[in-house]
Amino acid sequence: xxxxxxxxxxxxxxxxxxxxxxxxx
Numbered sequence: 001x002x003x004x005x006x007x008x009x010x011x012x013x014x015x016x017x018x019x020x021x022x023x024x025x
Contacts, residue, residue, distance in 0.1 A: 009015050 006018050007015050008018055
């Protein structure tokens with residue numbers, strides 16, 4: 001996955017884009 005925005009790392013070590021938070025919850 002290529003993202004052009006900031007990312008966060010979850011407690012389990014998975015990185016995800018901030019814009020995808022709504023999808024991952």
